[in-house]
Amino acid sequence: MRRVSKFLSPLFVCALAVLSAQAQGPRNVRVDLKETTLKNGLRVITVEDHSAPVVAISITYNVGSRNERQGRTGFAHLFEHMMFKGSENVGSGEHFMLVFNNGGNMNGTTNEDRTNYFEVLPANQLDLVLFLESDRMKSLAITKDNLDNQRNAVQEERRLGVDNQPYGKSGELQQELIYDNFAYKHSVIGSMDDLNAATVEDVSGFFKMYYAPNNAVLTLVGDFKTAEALAKIRNSFESIPRQPDPPPVDMTEPQQKAERRLTVDDVLARAPRVDLAYKAVPGNTADFYALQVLAAVLQGGQSSRLYQKLVKEKEMVTNVGGFMDEKRGVGAFYTNATLRPNVKTQDIEAVIYEEIDRLKKEPIADWELQKAKNTTRRNIVNSLQSSISRVITIGQYAVYYNDPNLINTRLDKVAAVTKEDVQRVANKYLVDTNRTVVITMPKAKAKTAAGTGQ
Amino acid sequence: MRIMKNRSNIILSLMLIVLVSSLALGQGGGMPAGQQPQTTKGAVIKGKAPVNKEVLKVKLPRAQEATLKNGLQVVLLEAHKVPTFNMQMVVLSGGLADKADYRGLASFTASLLREGTAKRSSKDLAEQVDALGATLTANAGLSSLTSTVAASGLVENLDQTLELFADVIRKPAFPQAEVEKYKTRTLAQLQFQRSIPQFLAAEQFQRAIYGSGHPASLIAPPADSIKKLTSKDLADFHATNYRPNNAILAIVGDVTMKDIMPKLEKAFGDWQRGDVPTVSIPPAPAQTDSRIYLIDRPGSVQTVLQLGTLGIERTSPDYFAVLLADRVLGGGPSGRLFLNLREDKGYTYGAYSNFGGSKFRGTWISSSEVRTDVTEGAMKEFMYELNRLRNETVPAEELDNAKRAIIGSFALSLEQPATLLQNIITQKLYNLPADYWDTYPQHVAAITPADVQRVAQKYIDLGHLQVVAVGDASKARDILAKYGKVELYDAEGKPLPIN
Numbered sequence: 001m002r003r004v005s006k007f008l009s010p011l012f013v014c015a016l017a018v019l020s021a022q023a024q025g026p027r028n029v030r031v032d033l034k035e036t037t038l039k040n041g042l043r044v045i046t047v048e049d050h051s052a053p054v055v056a057i058s059i060t061y062n063v064g065s066r067n068e069r070q071g072r073t074g075f076a077h078l079f080e081h082m083m084f085k086g087s088e089n090v091g092s093g094e095h096f097m098l099v100f101n102n103g104g105n106m107n108g109t110t111n112e113d114r115t116n117y118f119e120v121l122p123a124n125q126l127d128l129v130l131f132l133e134s135d136r137m138k139s140l141a142i143t144k145d146n147l148d149n150q151r152n153a154v155q156e157e158r159r160l161g162v163d164n165q166p167y168g169k170s171g172e173l174q175q176e177l178i179y180d181n182f183a184y185k186h187s188v189i190g191s192m193d194d195l196n197a198a199t200v201e202d203v204s205g206f207f208k209m210y211y212a213p214n215n216a217v218l219t220l221v222g223d224f225k226t227a228e229a230l231a232k233i234r235n236s237f238e239s240i241p242r243q244p245d246p247p248p249v250d251m252t253e254p255q256q257k258a259e260r261r262l263t264v265d266d267v268l269a270r271a272p273r274v275d276l277a278y279k280a281v282p283g284n285t286a287d288f289y290a291l292q293v294l295a296a297v298l299q300g301g302q303s304s305r306l307y308q309k310l311v312k313e314k315e316m317v318t319n320v321g322g323f324m325d326e327k328r329g330v331g332a333f334y335t336n337a338t339l340r341p342n343v344k345t346q347d348i349e350a351v352i353y354e355e356i357d358r359l360k361k362e363p364i365a366d367w368e369l370q371k372a373k374n375t376t377r378r379n380i381v382n383s384l385q386s387s388i389s390r391v392i393t394i395g396q397y398a399v400y401y402n403d404p405n406l407i408n409t410r411l412d413k414v415a416a417v418t419k420e421d422v423q424r425v426a427n428k429y430l431v432d433t434n435r436t437v438v439i440t441m442p443k444a445k446a447k448t449a450a451g452t453g454q
Numbered sequence: 455m456r457i458m459k460n461r462s463n464i465i466l467s468l469m470l471i472v473l474v475s476s477l478a479l480g481q482g483g484g485m486p487a488g489q490q491p492q493t494t495k496g497a498v499i500k501g502k503a504p505v506n507k508e509v510l511k512v513k514l515p516r517a518q519e520a521t522l523k524n525g526l527q528v529v530l531l532e533a534h535k536v537p538t539f540n541m542q543m544v545v546l547s548g549g550l551a552d553k554a555d556y557r558g559l560a561s562f563t564a565s566l567l568r569e570g571t572a573k574r575s576s577k578d579l580a581e582q583v584d585a586l587g588a589t590l591t592a593n594a595g596l597s598s599l600t601s602t603v604a605a606s607g608l609v610e611n612l613d614q615t616l617e618l619f620a621d622v623i624r625k626p627a628f629p630q631a632e633v634e635k636y637k638t639r640t641l642a643q644l645q646f647q648r649s650i651p652q653f654l655a656a657e658q659f660q661r662a663i664y665g666s667g668h669p670a671s672l673i674a675p676p677a678d679s680i681k682k683l684t685s686k687d688l689a690d691f692h693a694t695n696y697r698p699n700n701a702i703l704a705i706v707g708d709v710t711m712k713d714i715m716p717k718l719e720k721a722f723g724d725w726q727r728g729d730v731p732t733v734s735i736p737p738a739p740a741q742t743d744s745r746i747y748l749i750d751r752p753g754s755v756q757t758v759l760q761l762g763t764l765g766i767e768r769t770s771p772d773y774f775a776v777l778l779a780d781r782v783l784g785g786g787p788s789g790r791l792f793l794n795l796r797e798d799k800g801y802t803y804g805a806y807s808n809f810g811g812s813k814f815r816g817t818w819i820s821s822s823e824v825r826t827d828v829t830e831g832a833m834k835e836f837m838y839e840l841n842r843l844r845n846e847t848v849p850a851e852e853l854d855n856a857k858r859a860i861i862g863s864f865a866l867s868l869e870q871p872a873t874l875l876q877n878i879i880t881q882k883l884y885n886l887p888a889d890y891w892d893t894y895p896q897h898v899a900a901i902t903p904a905d906v907q908r909v910a911q912k913y914i915d916l917g918h919l920q921v922v923a924v925g926d927a928s929k930a931r932d933i934l935a936k937y938g939k940v941e942l943y944d945a946e947g948k949p950l951p952i953n
Contacts, residue, residue, distance in 0.1 A: 026610045027537045051535055052868040053510055077462045084464055091498030093797045096787040098503050101855035103510075103862015108464040122510040122865040131503050152800030156756070157462060160803050160823050164756045166649040188462050267753035270649045271642075302568075303580035312576070315635060318642045340642045367585040374587025378608050381536045386869040 026377075029384050031407050033394065034226055040242040041214025044233055045394055045404050047221040049387065055222035056387035057129045058118035059137070060395030062217075063210035065112045065190070066183040066249050066329070074154065074190015075198055077110035079206050081150035083117060084108065088139035092146060095132055102128065105388070110188055113328040114399045120388040123223035126232065133218070134236035137211060142203045151195055158189045166269040167440050174438040177260050178277050178332055181253050212243035217398040221387040251329035253279070260436040265443035271318070271339050274348050275438040278333040280429045283326035284401045289413050290421040291324040291333055291429065296372035297364050297422070298322070298355060299335055303371065305355050306335070314351065316343045328400050332436075333429060345439050359426040363419040376414045465787050466804050494852075496793025509858060512865045514891060517878050518711045524727050525699030528718060529878055531706040533871040539707025540606040540872055541616075543623050544879055546702070547695035548598030549669050550813075551733045558675030560594040562636070562683055563691045564601045567592045569632035572625040576632055583618055586611040590618060597669035599812060599883055601695070609708045613717065620721035623696060628688040637680050644674055648945050651751055651758045651924045655821075658747050658943065659760045662920035663817055665739045670814065697728035702882060706875040738764055738815040741918040746940045750927035750950060757829040757925035761836055762819030763915050768811040768884050774897045775905040776809055776818065776913065781856040782906065783807045783843055784820055788859070790839050791820060799835060801828045813884070818913055826926055830933040833921075837937075840919075843910040847903045861895045 036044045065076045086092035099106040104121035119129050162168040172187040179185040218237065220229060256279050281287045299306045299322040310317045322335035337348050383389045390407070397406040520528045549560045568590060569576040583590045588607030594600070605619040647653045657673050664671035703722070705714065741764055766772050784791035784807025791805035805822035820840065824832040867873050881890045923930055927942060931952070934940045942950040 026608065029536050053512055053865045054869060080462075081464055086498060089500055089502040091500040093494075093497030093793060094499050094503070096792075097494075097497060097499065097855065098505065100786050100788040101859045102505060103859055103865060105863075105866065110462050120866060122512075122862050124506040124508055124510050127504040128506065135503075149797065149800045153796050153803055154462075156796075156801070156823065156825060157803040159756045159825060161462075164651060164754055164823070268649055268751075270645055301580070301584045303577070303584040308577060308580070311639065312635065315638060318639065318646055338646060340638075341645075367581060371581075371584045371587065374585065374608065374611070376587075378538060378587045378606075381608070382538055385536050385871075388869075 029381060031384060031390060033404055036230060038213065038234060038238045040238055040240055042237050043217045043398060045217065045219045045398060046226050046229060047390060048224060048226045049221060050223050053123040053223050054120055054387050055123045055126050055129065055224055056118065056120040056391045057133060058116050058219045058391035058395040059133050060114050060116040060217045060399045061210060062114060062215045062399050064110060064114050065188045070182060071194055071197060072202065073186040073194040075202060075206065076115055077188055078150060078154050078195060078198055079203060080108045080110045080115050081154055082142065082146065082203055083136050083140065085146040085150060086141040087136040089135050090132060098128060098132065112184055112188060114396060116392060116395055118388060118391055126224055126229065130232055130236040137213065138240045140207050142200055144200050147200055147203060151198065155192060155195055162189060166266060167273055170264050170275055170438050170440045173262060173264055174275050174277060174436060177262055178279060178436045179253065181251065183249055183251055184329060208243060209246050213237060213240045214242045215246060217395050219391040219395040221390045253330040256434050259432050263439045263441060266440050267443045269440055269442040271442065272345050273336060273338045273440040274345050276335040276352065277436045278430050278434045280331055280333050282329055283331060284406065287425050288324065290417050290425040293372040293417045294359060294422050294426060295322060295324045295333065296375060297368045298359065306352065309351060309355060310337060316340055316348060356426065356430050360423065364422050369419060373415055377411055380411055494793060496797035509861050510865050512868060515874065520715060522698065522719065522723060524725055526722055527702045529702060529704045530711050530714065531871060531875050532710060533706055534708050537609045537708045538606065539609055539612060539705065539709055541619065541703065541705040543603040544702045544704060545601040545696055546700045547730065547733065548594045548600045549596040550599055550735060551695060552669065556679055557596060557669060557672055558679040559687060559691050560601055561596060561675055563688045564592040564594040566628050566633065566636055566688055567603060567622040567626045569636065570627045570629040571621045572627055574621060579618065586615055588615045590622065596672045596675060612709065616717055616721050624725055626692060628685040630685045633683060633685050637683055640680050641677060647674060651754065654749050654751065654945055655758045655760045655922050655924045658749055659762065659819065659920065659922045662745060662747060662922060663764055668736055668739060695730055697730055698722060698725045699727045700730040702879065704875050704879050706871040735813045744917055744919045744938060746921045746934050746938045747943060748927050748930060748934055748940050749924040749943050749945060751924050751945055752926065754925040755826060756823045757826055757923050757930050758823050759832060760819055760821040760922045761919060762817050763913055763918055765809045765816045765818035765913055766811045767813060767815050770811060772909050775901050775909040778853060778856050778901045779843060779906045779910050780807050780809050781859060782848055782852060783839060794835050794839060795822055795832060799831065801832050826929050829930050833933065833937060840914050844914055848906045850903060853903055853906060857898050860898050
């Protein structure tokens with residue numbers, strides 16, 4: 001199904017800045033990005049890599065649950081499911097078969113800030129992946145039956161991950177409590193009522209507004225010749241018409257003035273759990289990287305302060321952990337702990353706050369800083385191994401920060417964090433008035449008919 | 455356990471079905487994908503997409519091997535794309551070496567390796583491993599052949615990581631205070647697991663297949679074993695089984711044989727051999743007639759369903775036929791279960807089948823999570839698909855697609871050195887032929903529709919099908935009763951009166 005290109009092709013192509021060479025020390029891995037923008041606004045990033053006979057593609061659309069309106073929570077993700085229900089030349093479900101039955105792998109994912117679709121296949125299937133992605137970008141088939149089918153699948157996804165799991169609702173309720181701006185003040189999976197309310201018209205409108213070439217980034221990594229691949233990409237995508245830019249989302253998040261707190265009764269939980277969040281900063285900022293280092297020190301791995309204190313020394317929790325969430329808008333610093341029997345949630349909170357205070361008053365140890373940096377380096381370097389993880393990362397950095405080359409520079413940003421930075425961000429963000437606390441308590445189970453004989 | 459946060463996928467996991475390995479498919483013209491428009495249950499095939507018919511031939515990297523004087527086998531797979539490494543000490547004694555009245559000892563031993571050595575405390579180890587940005591883990595299953603200690607890290611920290619790795623493998627101290635902490639921690643975690651419906655389903659399913667005496671009847675260590683655990687028991691298990699002549703050291707990463715051998719000599723050269731008792735492999739028990747187990751989990755909004763039977767040993771001559779039958783039935787989003795229960799019916803987020811085999815027969819299981827009020831419909835479709843696989847020959851094109859899926863994925867495995875290394879370990883553990891992964895594609899290609907039907911009829915033995923459901927029993931009980939007598943349990947595994 002080759003298309004004849006109706007437009008002159010070549011646009012501006014530039015190789016992104018080369019990392020300054022490392023004179024000494026550990027070997028760095030550089031990802032050699034080439035970037036082009038098609039006439040219709042589709043941003044194309046390619047990385048030619050002949051180390052394995054595979055090709056991976058991602059299309060990252062600049063839309064996520066942040067773009068949803070009241071009454072339609074969960075819609076961006078429900079829409080993502082519709083992208084697998086067929087287009088002009090691909091039948092419903094045929095996408096799965098074409099990818100998996102040719103030895104490939106794929107998925108689509110939605111978060112607050114973007115939606116992505118990706119496939120990895122043996123390298124001789126380049127035409128196939130371009131066909132699959134361009135066909136649905138240009139001609140999604142939308143029917144009521146398909147919408148109802150995927151509404152069901154998504155509602156089961158919600159039950160599987162949220163409603164039928166212990167503590168499942170706590171995270172969702174916490175998110176609603178942390179944020180004031182509706183953009184982040186609801187879960188990605190959305191409410192059952194809103195999922196039920198979604199219509200075919202909603203799907204068509206969303207498709208037209210957000211699934212336009214000028215609102216997407218195509219990333220291709222693998223065993224191909226760049227010029228040849230670009231020609232094919234132009235053939236497949238350049239005739240898809242540009243649409244007006246989607247309206248910008250107001251991401252302003254007001255300063256929090258006081259601690260927020262909620263207790264959740266959970267019939268599926270067996271032990272109390274404490275979920276803390278401190279409203280912090282957007283991703284890819286100096287303070288964000290400092291908070292990531294802080295998270296490693298406080299709650300990363302068995303050497304972390306909270307693991308040593310709460311799991312090993314005081315034996316108060318079964319597990320403790322957390323992370324600094326990376327968002328385009330304001331992200332939060334999360335900590336959670338599941339309690340052992342006969343432990344009070346306020347005692348857990350007290351220990352955590354004491355450890356946070358220590359981070360404010362004293363610089364972290366040398367080995368702790370080293371831990372955060374080495375762990376980050378190992379994770380980043382390992383993520384460069386496979387084509388699929390590179391297309392996902394590059395597409396995300398392009399859409400989030402307009403900086404696909406962050407895949408090469410991120411390590412330097414983490415390496416720049418100092419002990420003083422960690423102490424400074426602890427004092428700036430990990431303060432009571434910035435905090436949202438959700439306590440989950442096991443609720444006595446109602447007797448069901450099963451145990452009582454009706 | 456992290457709760458699902460802020461992200462949803464079209465299907466459950468990215469690398470859901472990563473098959474494996476190997477090279478040069480001998481067959482000629484490739485296997486044609488369907489180009490005729492047609493409709494499969496759950497999918498519409500327009501056949502217009504440009505598919506390259508050729509199944510890409512890939513050449514697997516060769517592993518290098520060496521043996522230290524004390525008998526330690528070393529396997530190295532060089533992978534120089536990124537400056538990291540991954541190493542596994544595979545000790546050839548696992549849960550199968552446990553005594554019948556002390557299930558879990560191999561697992562406890564592995565878990566406590568990191569809790570102190572002759573010269574390092576638990577905290578020292580945690581700090582030193584993490585400061586290197588390395589990982590160091592150890593585990594053994596309740597019915598595993600092996601115990602595995604694994605380390606990974608940056609090559610610039612290889613020497614220090616290797617020293618820590620060798621220290622926990624060779625000189626664990628099992629401090630009594632740490633043993634006590636481990637016991638209370640593990641007992642609390644077992645309580646937590648009981649809140650997860652998939653845990654309850656898997657626990658009952660293993661019991662249904664393996665009865666009460668076989669090690670595979672357990673998925674978590676019994677509380678009795680945990681409570682009686684002592685430092686001496688751990689030290690004894692370690693001293694008996696953690697011996698160089700009873701281990702394979704498998705390494706993958708940015709290292710060369712020439713560079714690493716002297717380091718391995720230094721770390722493990724003076725590790726003493728030992729006489730390791732041979733473990734007898736308990737066969738799976740004779741199967742009971744089909745039974746239905748319902749676990750009442752009040753508050754559930756879904757029924758977790760698992761249906762299955764006894765499967766095959768890893769070395770079974772039926773392996774490749776079962777591999778393809780399983781792929782057709784439920785090996786991912788292009789499998790029949792997914793297309794039927796999700797894409798056609800909308801009952802679930804996913805429906806899959808799985809099989810596994812060890813030196814004893816494993817299980818072959820179909821599973822899904824469905825909202826409570828479609829439990830009946832889901833049972834009907836599961837039975838329909840199991841019967842269809844038994845009663846009808848798989849269309850040639852569908853089987854060819856399954857073959858292409860498996861053989862084609864070998865190209866992807868070249869970007870997954872850890873997977874390639876795992877394949878080599880599997881080949882060694884089961885004494886498979888040296889060219890096993892090289893000839894794997896030919897074996898896959900040779901399977902016929904009749905082979906698939908034969909193994910479906912042989913192993914999906916409906917007279918012995920075991921069905922486990924976890925959910926709201928007040929709603930699921932009557933539905934399941936249509937398929938046979940229902941046995942009711944609570945989440946602690948205690949029988950409940952049925953009416």
